[in-house]
Amino acid sequence: DAKTTQPNSMESNEEEPVHLPCNHSTISGTDYIHWYRQLPSQGPEYVIHGLTSNVNNRMASLAIAEDRKSSTLILHRATLRDAAVYYCILRAPGGYKLSFGAGTTVTVRA
Amino acid sequence: GAVVSQHPSRVICKSGTSVKIECRSLDFQATTMFWYRQFPKQSLMLMATSNEGSKATYEQGVEKDKFLINHASLTLSTLTVTSAHPEDSSFYICSAQGGQRGFGTDTQYFGPGTRLTVL
Numbered sequence: 618d619a620k621t622t623q624p625n626s627m628e629s630n631e632e633e634p635v636h637l638p639c640n641h642s643t644i645s646g647t648d649y650i651h652w653y654r655q656l657p658s659q660g661p662e663y664v665i666h667g668l669t670s671n672v673n674n675r676m677a678s679l680a681i682a683e684d685r686k687s688s689t690l691i692l693h694r695a696t697l698r699d700a701a702v703y704y705c706i707l708r709a710p711g712g713y714k715l716s717f718g719a720g721t722t723v724t725v726r727a
Numbered sequence: 728g729a730v731v732s733q734h735p736s737r738v739i740c741k742s743g744t745s746v747k748i749e750c751r752s753l754d755f756q757a758t759t760m761f762w763y764r765q766f767p768k769q770s771l772m773l774m775a776t777s778n779e780g781s782k783a784t785y786e787q788g789v790e791k792d793k794f795l796i797n798h799a800s801l802t803l804s805t806l807t808v809t810s811a812h813p814e815d816s817s818f819y820i821c822s823a824q825g826g827q828r829g830f831g832t833d834t835q836y837f838g839p840g841t842r843l844t845v846l
Contacts, residue, residue, distance in 0.1 A: 653837075660731075660820045660837035661771065704770075713759055713824060715835055717771040 621705045626722040635692040637721050639705030642686045649708045650681060651715070652690050654701040661704065661717075664690065692723075700725045729755050731823050733838035740811055741846055748806045748841045750821030756801035757823035761835065762794070765818040777804055811845045818842055 622640040629635040641650065652664040665672055665679045667688070672679040678691040692699055704720040730753040740746050750760060759778050763771040775791075777783040777798035785791045793815075795807040804823075808815055822835040 655771075658818075658840070658842075660733075660822070660840045662837065663834050666834070713833065714761075714773060714776065715822075716773070717763075719770055 621707060621718055623703075623705055623718065623721045625719065626724065628724045628726065629692075629695045630726050631697060632694050635695045635699070635723060635725075637690040637692075637703050637705075637723070638687065639689070640687045641705070641707055644685050644707055645709065646685075647710050649710070650679065650685075650688050651706045651708050652677070652679065652703060653706065653715070653717075654699075654703045655720070656698075656701045664703070666708075695723075695725045697725050697727060699723060729753075729823075729825070729834075729836040731757075731821065731836045731838040733821055733841050735841060736839060737842045737844075739844045739846065742812050743810055745807055745809045746811055746843060748808075748819055748821075748843075750804045750806070750823065750838050752802045752823040752825070752836070755823075755825045755836075757804075757825050758801065759824045760798055760804040761822045761824070762796060762804075762806050763820045763822070765820060765840075771820060774806075808843065811843070813845045816843055816845045 651666040653661040655661040665677050667679045680689045702720040702722050706715050732751045734749045762774045765771045774789045775783045775785045777796050779798050779801050783796035798804040818840050820840040822837040824833050824835045
């Protein structure tokens with residue numbers, strides 16, 4: 618599986634946007650970009666996924682670079698409940714495994 | 728959204744005993760279920776993948792005779808840790824995936840996890 622690189626940690630203030638970068642320079646043309654997050658002592662939670670176009674849902678937005686070698690997860694207004702580890706994962710079509718890296722630990726300050 | 732439950736949420740057992748953890752998809756049929764393990768301050772590690780009615784596929788380094796997985800129905804998978812030892816203490820998490828197999832867009836829905844402590 619192609620590898621992703623994320624910063625270890627990021628801090629944000631409550632009600633401010635958070636931009637979480639993910640580099641995936643070896644992504645193949647058909648890999649989907651998935652984002653999951655894990656709140657403390659809980660199982661991961663699906664956030665969003667995309668292939669080429671930017672995607673929006675009620676939780677977040679996903680901005681994908683034109684060359685697809687990087688992407689950014691955007692939390693528009695961080696709340697204390699958004700404090701979690703965020704994982705950027707590539708997933709090939711026909712593949713069903715999720716390989717979790719270290720992720721980015723997001724801290725939200727009140 | 729899809730809900731996956733796990734039972735028990737927490738278990739403490741003595742060394743040498745076996746522990747069974749249940750994973751259920753509550754509102755969808757799970758063609759594939761996954762079992763992960765997470766040690767403190769570490770990321771999730773996939774242990775095995777199971778498809779309903781088939782034998783589980785274990786990741787390299789995971790002992791299949793120690794971690795018995797049964798996926799008897801489209802809504803239930805169980806993980807049995809046999810002859811548990813303190814080094815098996817960990818956070819065990821299952822996930823379930825429905826829909827059509829083989830498509831990259833299939834979403835995995837995770838259970839809340841089971842904290843196993845072996846004394």
